[in-house]
Amino acid sequence: HYLTALGGIVAIPLILSKELCLTHDPLTQSLLISTIFFVSGMCTLLQVLFGVRLPILQGGTFAFLTPTLAMLSLPKWKCPEWTQNVSLVNASSPEFVEVWQSRIREVQGAIMVASCFQIIVGFSGLIGFLMKFIGPLTIAPTITLIALPLFESAGRDAGTHWGISAMTTFFIVLFSQYMRNVPLPVPVYSRSQRKFTYSRLYLFQIFPVLLGISISWLICCILTITDVLPTKPESYGYFARTDVKAMVLDEAPWFRFPYPGQWGLPTISLAGVFGILAGVISSMVESVGDYHACARLSGAPPPPKHAINRGIGIEGIGCLLAGAWGTGNGTTSYSENVGALGITRVGSRMVIIVGGVLMLLMGMFGKIGAVFATIPTPVIGGMFLVMFGVIAAVGISNLQFADMNSSRNIFIAGFSIFSGLTIPNWVNQNAALLETGIRELDQIILVLLTTGMFVGGFFGFFLDNTIPGKCTA
Template sequence: MEKSLHPVDQKLPLGQTFLYGLQHVLAMYAGAVAVPLILASALGLDTEHLIYLINADLFTCGIATLIQTLGPCKIGSKLPIIQGVTFAAVTPMIMIGKNGGLTDIYGAVIVSGLVVFLIAPYFSNLIRFFPPVVTGSVITIIGISLLPVAVRWAGGGNPAATDFGNIPSLLLALLVLAIVIVFYRCFTGFWRNISVLLGLVAGTIIAAFLGQTDFSAIGNAALIGITTPFSFGLPTFDASAIAAMILVMLVVMTETTGDFIAVGEIVGKEIDKQTLTRGLRADGFSTFLGGIFNAFPYTAFAQNIGLISLTNVKSRFVVAASGVILIALGLFPKLAALIASIPAPVLGGAGLAMFGMVAANGIKTLSKVDFNGNYNVLIIGVSLAMGLIPMAMPNIYSHLTGTMQVIFDSGITVGSLTAIILNAILNKGIEKEPMQEKIGQTDRI
């Protein structure tokens, strides 16, 4: 009976499930803790509060991942999607925090989560605006937009540092990339599927011998860290802060739709309106929990889509195991410190392979698109161009403010909206004639 299940619903042996899940955690960990690091720095929080924010983020991220993958009470897509804090909310949260403190942030996060949960059934109607030409464009944009993250890791993590891009960092990143490729080429089955994990472990060991790894944080970290609701005080509800966060979450919902479709293409499962509704509800409910547990807005983490493609491990229970590991990392800071000791160049080498695979899947989807008698070439070209502008020149939209800046600063969002709008305008009615002709042929038969 197990063999008849869709690969997404298959359960693997416990040991494999854990290792595959750990691989997902290692791939997304740096991105998961980046937001609390940025927020704490911007608001001038001390180290103790920073550590608490990281623990709360990891703990809630794990719960959100379990909800998304297991789908309890019709909440969650039941897809292999790991949840993480969205970067789109960073700037608004900093602005809100500077004006009203953390309690204003959490009040806005709670309300915006409830709004996302309630409007999910209506927002999911967007799924009909995602034919293959839009889907392929969006997946390609997601992959290419993620590549700068891998490049920053490969250079050392901090572009402002004087040693960013030094030869040892770049060589280490390239070595890890080579190790991943060799493992993937020479191994089969289980060992091929953990090629990224093996690359990360091997790269960290090599970095340790070269003196590029710092394990001191493990000794300094606490043994246990408990996240309690409203640790920074009861949430306060400022109207302007709530409005700003709701607008951000509307943008995030557009990105999440693209992520769901990308995962659906990779695992071979159709993303229908009901699946999208459940997935968006999980985002809303997890964001609501984030406001309660001193965390942040949560969404599908695009970084892990490439890992699914690279390893071909499609089971949602593997990603559920990632959720359990994330909860453990949130409860045991020493474990989190161990994961955090992986050098940025090591992550960069693995990231180049993973994120490149996302873009490759987008190109694969576009290869199935019909380019005769329509405007698909123009749609793809313009949407890719619009999506890559923020990546090529991050400050180009610095004079925009409010909602417009949030939308245009996200290459995934602006590229997706461009593809949807152009397809709706330029290809309107074009695909109806061939379909009617096929129906006529069927009738004649």
């Protein structure tokens, strides 16, 4: 379960690093990776022991990424030009440290305040009331628009070397789609027969992303040693080299205990809070579905309302902890690990508890975070192409629960998704036309209208609950 969640957890700090002005500071990237591992382990233990009490793993959420990126794209938080030039960046200088820490503190404050809403909704039982008004035509555009706006991030990283990115994508697709049903024989000792027997392990089905990244990483290492890849920083393909960030392995501490407020005292802005609230609502809806799927696959009865309320409330506490520790993200249940239950057919909570403890320990060993920070950029880009595509498709798949032969439903789904792409794009290019003269209000409007997930989800919610139609549709 730990290895299954690995790709998604590592991806989040790497996506945020550019907007936090950390493109050329792999050491801080490694610290963020270690922190999100630590908090994910802590939240997993809380959820399994005190929350919904199902074998479900917690990790960083992509639902928070879109509003976070929208918030950091405000003129106030645009990265200074010199932070994008590797020759001008001194990662230990007080000026540079303040640049990235001021940004992550703003994200921390927004997450901590927005998480209070999730805590209240969960423990008060309001989630059941809200779900009466949130159907597939709201969920589909919301989840789809979590991934679609990230195409620029995927293209930017993949474009550093399209050959390596395509190779990574090829391996992930090969393992996850073409070889998913190919078993590998694993020797297992049988006590009853008192001898070793062979068991089938569907390794490619469980770890396609990890295997794809590992093989591509190894090939990049070989190409680096043989100097097939260019050695000049300005040359195309340079960032496919494995020695570009190698110094972080020496600089990262062996042991480091992440703690609350490690980047300073969080700051709060209304714009950030409203933006993250959109992510919180999306995350809650997704988690409710995961709880039911997890119960079904683990052989447990459907979770009662009080268990769901507890689970959402604990997730809110998890987001509060993630904000306090400074991961730059929140926490949610991992659908990938719910799927892994169906493959492994092991529904024991103890397995997830051990996975949570592993994440806690990994978060305290700085060298492990440093290793992940050295993954070549185009390898990450290749992973993004697959990962974001799957997230978008998962969103669209929710439409199977609506009657798509209905012109009403076709209109709502299409209009919501298209508006969630069109309006943020226009607002980004014409922000000055929306200025009211009140800075705080301008920031709130800008963050909300540039968050496609909020725009699409709002239209889906409004239209689905106001346009007349049959309940069965």
